[in-house]
Amino acid sequence: MDTLPTGKTILLVEDDNDLAALIELHLKILNHHVVRGQSCADATTLAAQHKIDLWVLDRGLPDGDGLSLCQMLRKNDDWTPVLMLTARDSELERVDGLEAGVDDYITKPFSVLEFQARVRNVLRRHQHREGPSNNELNGALETPLQFGALTISPQQHDVAIDRESISLTATEFSLLHFLAQRPGRVYSKTELLEHVWQTPYEGYQHTVCSTINRLRSKLRQRGQNCIQTVWGVGYKFDPLTTRH
Known part of the structure; x- marks a missing residue:
C-alpha cells in the first residue's frame, strides 16, 4: 500500500484568520509544515522564501483572485499542486479553475475530514508523478x-x-x-x-x-x-x- 505523503511544506493563503487557523491545525495533524499568508502579495513573497510542495489558495483574496496566482505558476512552468478553496460552487467556476491548472477544488463550508482527504490525494498524485517508483529504482x-x-x-x-x-x-x-x-x-x-x-x-x-x-x-x-x-x-x- 502507498505511504501517505508527510512532512511537506504547504503554503496556505486565506484571509479569514479563524478558518486559516483551523486549516493550519489540521494540516499539522497530518505532519505538514504550514506557511501562511493573507493576500496574493503575501503568497508571492512566501513562495520565494520557501520550497512549496502544495498551495492551498482561497479564491477570493483582498488584492486579487487566487486563480490568477495559479495561472502565474503554470505560465512559469511551475506544476506545484494547487488546492483551491472557494465559496463558489458553479460548474463554470470549476471549469475556470481546471483551465487555469488547479488540481482540485473544495467548496466552503467543508468538513475537516474531506479537506484532509483532498490534501492527501493531491499530494499523493503529485508524489507519483515526481518521485521514482520501485521499478525505476531497479533501473527499469x-x-x-x-x-x-x-x-x-x-x-x-x-x-x-x-x-x-x-x-x-x-x-x-x-x-x-x-x-x-x-x-x-x-x-x-x-x-x-x-x-x-x-x-x-x-x-x-x-x-x-x-x-x-x-x-x-x-x-x-x-x-x-x-x-x-x-x-x-x-x-x-x-x-x-x-x-x-
Whole structure:
C-alpha cells in the first residue's frame, strides 16, 4: 500500500484568520509544515522564501483572485499542486479553475475530514508523478507510449503531438496516462476515482467529468479524439482514433 505523503511544506493563503487557523491545525495533524499568508502579495513573497510542495489558495483574496496566482505558476512552468478553496460552487467556476491548472477544488463550508482527504490525494498524485517508483529504482524506467502522432512520456511528464508539447495539469496527465496504458479498456467514474484520484468518495464524480472534458478539449484542439465516452459505462482510450 502507498505511504501517505508527510512532512511537506504547504503554503496556505486565506484571509479569514479563524478558518486559516483551523486549516493550519489540521494540516499539522497530518505532519505538514504550514506557511501562511493573507493576500496574493503575501503568497508571492512566501513562495520565494520557501520550497512549496502544495498551495492551498482561497479564491477570493483582498488584492486579487487566487486563480490568477495559479495561472502565474503554470505560465512559469511551475506544476506545484494547487488546492483551491472557494465559496463558489458553479460548474463554470470549476471549469475556470481546471483551465487555469488547479488540481482540485473544495467548496466552503467543508468538513475537516474531506479537506484532509483532498490534501492527501493531491499530494499523493503529485508524489507519483515526481518521485521514482520501485521499478525505476531497479533501473527499469517507464518508456513513452506512442500512438501515431501522440506521445505520452511519463518520466518527463510530457504529452506531445507531432513532437510539440501540450500543457496538461498533473491530474489531466495522470488521467490520460492511466487510460492509455490499457487502450480500449472502459473505466467507470468510480474506477477512475480509485485509480487516478485515489479516493472512493463518489462526490468527486463531477470532478471526473470536468477533467475528462478539459483533457478531451485540449486533445481535440490538436486533432486528437482518443478519449471516448461509452454511454452508461464510462470512458476509454481508443488508439484507433489517434491521428497518424
